[in-house]
Structure formats: structure tokens, C-alpha cells
Amino acid sequence: MANGARRGEQVLQRLRERPPAIWYRGELIKDVTTHPALRGGVQTLAKLYDLQWQNPAVSLYDSPSSGRKVARSFMMPKTRDELVSISKAMKVWEDYTHGMMGRVPDYINRAMTGYAAGAPFLAEADPRFGDNAVRYYEYLRENDLCLTHTLIPPQANRAVNSAKQADPFLAARVKEETDAGIVIRGCRMLATLPISDEIMVFPSTLLKNPEDDAPYAFGFSIPNDTEGLRFICRESVDYGRSHFDHPLGSRFEEMDAVVIFDDVFVPWEKVVLYRDIKRCNDAYARTGAVVHMTHQVVVKNIAKCEFMLGLAHLMVNAIGAEVFQHIHEKLAEIWVNLETMKAFLRAAEADAELDEWGVMRPAWNPLDAARNLFPRLYPRMVEIIQQIGASGLVAMPTEADLKGPLVEDIRKYYQAARAEAFDRIPLFRLAWDASISAFAGRQVLYERFFFGDPVRMAGALVTGHSSQIQQYADQVRAFVKEARDEAFQ
Ligand SMILES: Cc1cc2nc3c(=O)[nH]c(=O)nc-3n(C[C@H](O)[C@H](O)[C@H](O)COP(=O)(O)OP(=O)(O)OC[C@H]3O[C@@H](n4cnc5c(N)ncnc54)[C@H](O)[C@@H]3O)c2cc1C
Numbered sequence: 001m002a003n004g005a006r007r008g009e010q011v012l013q014r015l016r017e018r019p020p021a022i023w024y025r026g027e028l029i030k031d032v033t034t035h036p037a038l039r040g041g042v043q044t045l046a047k048l049y050d051l052q053w054q055n056p057a058v059s060l061y062d063s064p065s066s067g068r069k070v071a072r073s074f075m076m077p078k079t080r081d082e083l084v085s086i087s088k089a090m091k092v093w094e095d096y097t098h099g100m101m102g103r104v105p106d107y108i109n110r111a112m113t114g115y116a117a118g119a120p121f122l123a124e125a126d127p128r129f130g131d132n133a134v135r136y137y138e139y140l141r142e143n144d145l146c147l148t149h150t151l152i153p154p155q156a157n158r159a160v161n162s163a164k165q166a167d168p169f170l171a172a173r174v175k176e177e178t179d180a181g182i183v184i185r186g187c188r189m190l191a192t193l194p195i196s197d198e199i200m201v202f203p204s205t206l207l208k209n210p211e212d213d214a215p216y217a218f219g220f221s222i223p224n225d226t227e228g229l230r231f232i233c234r235e236s237v238d239y240g241r242s243h244f245d246h247p248l249g250s251r252f253e254e255m256d257a258v259v260i261f262d263d264v265f266v267p268w269e270k271v272v273l274y275r276d277i278k279r280c281n282d283a284y285a286r287t288g289a290v291v292h293m294t295h296q297v298v299v300k301n302i303a304k305c306e307f308m309l310g311l312a313h314l315m316v317n318a319i320g321a322e323v324f325q326h327i328h329e330k331l332a333e334i335w336v337n338l339e340t341m342k343a344f345l346r347a348a349e350a351d352a353e354l355d356e357w358g359v360m361r362p363a364w365n366p367l368d369a370a371r372n373l374f375p376r377l378y379p380r381m382v383e384i385i386q387q388i389g390a391s392g393l394v395a396m397p398t399e400a401d402l403k404g405p406l407v408e409d410i411r412k413y414y415q416a417a418r419a420e421a422f423d424r425i426p427l428f429r430l431a432w433d434a435s436i437s438a439f440a441g442r443q444v445l446y447e448r449f450f451f452g453d454p455v456r457m458a459g460a461l462v463t464g465h466s467s468q469i470q471q472y473a474d475q476v477r478a479f480v481k482e483a484r485d486e487a488f489q
Contacts, residue, residue, distance in 0.1 A: 002142035004068030005060050007053055008046030011146070014197060015042065020224035022194050022231045022257065032195050037236035041101070041253040042195050045146070048093050048104060059089045066142055073109040073296070074141040076117050077360040083295075083352050086110075087345060090299045099304030100252040102446055103193040105146035107300075108200055110292035112137050112147065112221075115272065117357040118287025122272050125279050133272045136221060145197040147221065150188035150259045151204030163212035172201070172261045173215040174275075181267040182218070182274075187260050192450070194231040194257040198223050201259075203273065203280040204452070210277050217280045219273030220266045228264040231257035237439040244399040247430045249439035256442075288355055294367040297451065298345045301374050305338035308381040308434070315388050315431055318424050320417035330384045337377045344370040365465070372461055375454045378447035385435040393432045397425060 003010075012033045022029045024037050032038045052059035052071060060069040072089035075082060093104045115122070116137030123130025140147070153162045153171030162171035169175070172186035184201075191199060200221045207213035222229070238253035239246050273280050284290040312331055321327045344366040351363035386393065397410055402425065414421035433439050448454065462469065 002066070002068075002139075004063060004066065004070045004142060004144060005052055005056075006049045006144040008048075008050040011046045011049050012042070015195065018197075018223065018225045020194060020231060021229060022233060024233045025235070036240040037233070037238060038195055038253065038255060040238045040250045041255060044097065044101065044251050045105075045193075045195060048096060049144070051092060051096055052089075055089075055092055058085075059092055061085075063142060065138060068142065070141050071105075071109060071144055073106040074113055074137070076113055078354070078358065079360055080349060080352055083360045083362060084349050087295065087299050087349065090296055091303065094300050094303035097252055097303070098307035099300045099302075100248055100307075100443065101254050102300060102450055103148065103196075103254050104300075105196070106296050107293060108147040108149055109140070110296045111149070111200065111289045112140055114287050114289030114292040114359075115283075117355075117359045118283075118289070120357065121283070121286045122279075125276050126274070128268060129272045129274070132269055136270070136272075140198075146193075147198045147200050148191040148193040148196045148224070149200035149202060150191040151202055152189045153216070154187050154189050154258070161207075161209065161212055162216045163209075168215075171216055172259075174218065175263060181265055182220075182271065184218075184261040184264045184266060187258060189258060190256055191231065191259045192256045192446075193254045194224065194233065194259075195255060196224060199229070199259070203283070206281050207277045213277055214275045217273070217275050217277050218271065219280065219283065220270045222264070222266055222270055226264055228262040230260040230262060232260065233257045235438075237437070237442050239438075242399050244426055245429060246433060246437070246439070247426070248433040249437060253439070288357065288359060288361050291361050291364055291367060294364075294371050294451075295345075295348060295362045297374075298341055298348065298367060298370045301341045301370060301378075302338065302345060304378065305334060305341055305381070308385065309334045309338055311431060311434060312385060312388055314427055315385070315392075318416040318419040318427060319392065321388060327388065330388065334381055334384060337381065340373070340377075341370060365468075368461060368464070371451050372454070372457055375448045375451075379444050382435050382440060382444055385431055389428065389431045389435065392428050393436055396428050396432060 015033055016031055019029070019031065022032060024035065029035045029038065033042050056069060059072055061072045061075055063070040072086055075086055077083040077086060090106045093106060097104060116134050119130035119133045122133050156165050156170055162168070162173065165171065169186045172184050172188050174182050175185040176183040188201065198221055202219040203217055207217050234256050236253055236255065238249045241250060243250050273283055309331070312334055316322050316327055316331065347366040348362035352360050353363070355361040397414065402410060402422070411421045414425055416424040419427065451457065
């Protein structure tokens, strides 16, 4: 029975009772809540749900249908104040994870809220699809379920579309259609947070050819434990060590997995898009889902910049590096990144307008700018941590060393100008985990790609904002013409 906003224990209980088929290093995981590769991330996920009850006035709101307290990230805002209240709620989770868990459930909550708001657009193709989107959204909101999502086909041959791969069933496609639903066979490249409850399987890469692409054009969401659905994990970046040794990886491993559909049956009640190439391509933008998701992403970016700035400052202060001018330049660079992200968020909220579905939609331009900029800013901030930390990032003993016979050596030789060894070591272990560990490498890759290939996103940006760009081209053309006319009149 739906109870509204969940607490951590309910999250763990559902994962125990309805385990998805998650495979790790050749084995099916029986219980993700205890498995060493995943339990750290699972514990954090559960803590986030407890956290929303610690700040109910900020994190929750009253469900419009049941009156229960539900997560604010499911709200369809009607005013700017409501919109701002959503980003404030999202910031609670981002502060807790320091932006290092890109897939806190808010991300897809905002997407599904957008899809439900834009249900009339989905209903134009088939009235059932609009109803399905709204019913499913309400089900998620009232049960406070959390989703992963998977969009892109496997990386086999990027020179041709899914239909032209060596095997047309490499990419997940419709195998069969019945009165009851569709059967999906094939694979999707990636889903971050397979330790969630359900999966949103939507189109992403622009489908181009109506005949070829139709079997690959669909949108639906199903439980992660659906029969025939399998997740194959990458190697964990949680080494199974203490928070002292591995402060980020031991807490924030959200995991990425390839998703296999082994003749997965999807009932029609779960389908919101089907075989309509144009509608699939337009759905994210028309419903507003992409805007609401990006709103969440910018909140995450702010938390990440704040974290990197605080970390860099503490490192500089510990080793007395503030006497060097280039260090100030580096701190300033991170500060500018932070203020840039805050300005984008503020502009998006200040210029928000009611959209065609009656939802207060953040302004797209600042969000689009942010999502195109951050993939370049984040790797640079990681580089700055490396440049500040230098060998301090590797001359770094573990918790076991500090408890071992060489502790007096460690106390003496690992001290810093303004930190005793026992303070400096955990700080620099954190810097290591943010800049050179496997966790850090995966974070950089995530920020480069999770919203899409930056090259193609830039292409979409130029096309999407072409009339605005044209306006400035016209101004420059007039300026050039003036000079030409002056010279040759
Ligand atoms: C850590 C991480 C987590 C992710 N989580 C998710 C998730 O939860 N759900 C999900 O759906 N996706 C997820 N993604 C996938 C993400 O959407 C893709 O990485 C992104 O869309 C790029 O696609 P790709 O990785 O297949 O790269 P590819 O498309 O294979 O690109 C490889 C290279 O070829 C170039 N290239 C390929 N095609 C073109 C083209 N047409 N024009 C120009 N250049 C081209 C690219 O620029 C790139 O350099 C995640 C990715 C990462 C790295």
C-alpha cells in the first residue's frame, strides 16, 4: 500500500524483497544491501530517504491526490516560489552527497514529473499513453519509488543505426506485439543506479529513419525485477574499505550497468511512446522533461563546485601553499565556476514561465548553457586538485598504517604546516578520492558524458538556438555593411 515519502529502511526492504537481476563479476547478486561492491551506495541511498524526513518542510510536500507527505521532487510547480522550493529540496540531497552521486532519485523524479505534465502530448498519439504517464507518475510519487533510466544502444558500430548493426537485435527492439503488450529483446548501453526500484526505458539518440527505426522507438517503465531483465555491472569503484581510506568510493558508488532485455514483456499500461519516431525525438523537449532534469543537474553542479572549492582551500591551507600566486588563480577558477553555476540556476528560476501544460518551467537557455559548460569545468577542477596536491596525493598511508607499528614515523613525517598528520592524512585521502582514484576517474567520465556526447550536444545547441544566434549575426552583418558602404559609396 502506498504510504508517501519513504524512509531508508523501506528502501532496503524493497531491494531485499524484490531483488533485480544484478550481475557482478560473473555472479548474480542475491542481496545488494549486503554485497561488498554495492552496499556502500545502497546505504547512502537509504540515508537520503531518511534525510527527507529530517527536513520535511523542505524536502516534502502534501500530495495533491492523497494529502500524504511526498517527495518535493515530484511537485509540478505552478509558481516561481514553488519552483525554487524544489531546487532547495534537491540541494539537501546534493549537499549530503556533495554532488558525487549523480543519480540521486531526484534526477528521474523530475523527468517523470515532466512526462506526466506533458501527458497531453503523449496522448495525441494514443489516449492510453497520456493516461499511462499520469497514472505511473502518481504511482511513483505515492510510493516514493526510485528509477534508473536507459537510453542509448550498445556501442558496437556507431557509423550505422541500430537496424544496420551486425545483428538487428543488438540494440533493444520490439520483438513482438500482442493485445496485452510488447516483447523487447536486445540491449541498452547503460543504466546508472541499477540499485533502484524501476527502470525508465526511453528513446534518446535521435532516430532518423522511420522504417528502420520504428522497432527501436518506444518509451516505457517497468520494475527492475521484471522477468528477463538483467543488469551487468562494471567493476565497483568501492574497494570495500573504510570511510577513512576511501571517503567517496565507500559512500557514493552508484554503479553503472549494461541492461539486457531477454524477451521482456511490457504491458500496454506501461507504454507512453511507441513507433512514432518524431514524437520520440520531440518528447523530452515538448513535455519539459529535459528542462526539469537539467534543473536538477545544475543543483548537483553547484554542490560539486562547493565541495571542490572547500577541498582545494583546505589542501592549500594545510601545506601553506597560499603564498604562491598561481594557487590563488586556481582557487579563483573554482570559485568562478561555482558562481557561474549559481547564476545559471538563478536565471533559470527567475525567468521561468508557465509552459503549455500549466507548469512553471525553468528557462532553458541558462540550463542548456550549464549542461554544455560543466563537462569542461569538472575535469579541470579535478586537474586543479591534482596540481595543488602533487605528490601529497600519493604519499599517503592508510588507516591500517596509522594503527600499525610505524605510527610515530607517520605522526612526524606526514605533518603539514597547519595540520597534524592525523588531520592531514584523511584530508589528502579525500583529495586522492576526488582526483586520482578509480572513483575519481569514473566521476570525470560521468561528467563528460552522462547527459550525452558533448560534441552532439553542442550541435543540438547551435541548431536549437539558431534564431538567437542569427539575431547577432544580423547585427554584425549590418556593422560590416556600414563599413563597406562607407568605403564604396
Ligand atoms: C558514467 C556514465 C554514466 C552514464 N549513465 C547513463 C544512464 O544512466 N543512462 C543512460 O541512458 N546513459 C548513460 N550514460 C551514457 C551516456 O548517455 C553516453 O555516454 C552518451 O550519450 C554518449 O554516448 P556513448 O557513450 O555511446 O558514446 P559514443 O556515441 O559511442 O561515442 C564515442 C565517440 O564517438 C564520437 N561519435 C559517435 N557518434 C558520433 C556522431 N554521430 N557524431 C560525432 N561524433 C560521434 C563521440 O563524440 C565519442 O568521441 C552514461 C555514461 C557514462 C560515461
